[in-house]
Amino acid sequence: MATNRRMLVLRAVVEDYIRSQEPVGSGAVAKDHRLGVSSATVRNDMAALEDEGYLIQPHTSAGRVPTQKGYRYFVDRLARLVPLSxxxxxxxxxxxxxxxxxxxxxxxxxxxxxxxxxxxxxxxxxSLAKSRLRRLELIGLSGHALLVVVITDTGRVAQHTLPLGPEQECDESQLGGLSETLNRQCQGLSLSKAADRLQAESGQSGPSAGSRLLRGLSQVFADMADEEESSxxxxxxxxxxxxxxxxxxxxxxxxxxxxxxxxxxxxxxxxxxxxxxxxxxxxxxxxxxxxxxxxxxxxxxxxxxxxxxxxxxxxxxxxxxxxxxxxxxxxxxxxxxxxxxxxxxxxxxxxxxxxxxxxxxxx
Structure with missing residues (x-):
């Protein structure tokens, strides 16, 4: 029982110090928290708590304040969080x-x-690394390049230019069809998983212009997924x-x-x-x-x-x-x-x- 009361004293000291930011004395604890014991008993409990490292007395004859150990005990034993009104x-x-x-x-x-x-x-x-693919758009650019536009489930929009070889060029209708196919395959995946999926797909296509394009797109997703520090x-x-x-x-x-x-x-x-x-x-x-x-x-x-x-x-x-x-x-x-x-x-x-x-x- 003494140990349980001692921890109630600790909780009282933490609560009072948070409120006042002034050292807390035994008399105030005994009076304000209705622990059913005298201030002398509370003073003994506070001395024991100081010996155990939960409280510290900053000045002689002053009250006590919580230590990091005291705050940790208090936080770990918050019965429940009071929800906002x-x-x-x-x-x-x-x-x-x-x-x-x-x-x-x-x-x-x-x-x-x-x-x-x-x-x-x-x-x-x-960060892009923890986002999922909501939509992918492929836009052809002049000069043998592709603009890859990625929209994530968090609303972020990222763009990446992918150089293409002459044999990889696609017209607008082909790019639209490829975009829809990739969206069906990768929508809802993290960017790293989308990269893995496209890499696997490229391996099944054999040595072709299409497989090289898939590997290029896989690398684009992998690069975006590496932007962990971009948040x-x-x-x-x-x-x-x-x-x-x-x-x-x-x-x-x-x-x-x-x-x-x-x-x-x-x-x-x-x-x-x-x-x-x-x-x-x-x-x-x-x-x-x-x-x-x-x-x-x-x-x-x-x-x-x-x-x-x-x-x-x-x-x-x-x-x-x-x-x-x-x-x-x-x-x-x-x-x-x-x-x-x-x-x-x-x-x-x-x-x-x-x-x-x-x-x-x-x-």
């Missing part, structure tokens, strides 16, 4: 539904999440960090520097978005867990969006069943975890629905 969800829908295209939607999503949390919001654009990051809320209490200049400067390292953020949050799929839809990295020196005094809350919704592609493979991009919030370790986690999850769910084909909006 219908009014808040309607506000999200209203704010984001006025967007003209995907990029504007993602930028609006970042601004909205920053407003809700008061922290830095980061939303990644879907853009939409970021909002950096200026709000400078107004946060309990962040010293020594803590704030490396955090702001870390926000400039977009490749590092991309890798960290992409990995966290994958973990979120088995953590109730949201993942939290605290301090040292981020593996990033500039984020030692920060927490990163991440969720993936644009899931494959249970579809594994026409060939049954599952390498594109995870999220295609991420949405997240970065703030101090004393952030309001419950609100931040709920908001990140809600915005991710909206973006997943936004990207879902009509008739498949069950997310």
């Amino acid at each position: 219908p009014t808040q969800r309607k506000a999200i829908d209203t704010f984001l539904s006025g967007s003209a295209d995907l990029d504007e939607t993602l930028q609006r999503a970042a601004r909205l999440l920053a407003q809700i949390t008061g922290q830095v919001a980061v939303v990644a654009s879907p 853009a990051l939409h970021m909002a809320g950096r200026s709000q960090l400078t107004h946060r209490k309990a962040l010293t200049v020594a803590e704030l400067a490396p955090l702001l520097d870390a926000l400039e390292e977009q490749v590092i953020l991309m890798r960290l949050m992409s990995a966290q978005s994958e973990l979120s799929q088995t953590n109730g839809g949201v993942s939290v990295a605290i301090g040292k867990e981020t593996g990033t020196p500039g984020l030692l005094h920060a927490s990163v809350v991440t969720s993936g969006y644009g899931h494959a919704q249970g579809e594994a592609g026409r060939d049954g493979g599952g390498d594109d069943d995870g999220p295609i991009a991420f949405v997240g919030s970065i703030g101090p370790t004393h952030m309001d975890y419950q609100t931040t986690m709920s908001a990140v999850k809600a915005v991710a769910a909206y973006l997943t629905t936004f990207l879902a084909p009509e008739g498949d909006e069950d997310g």
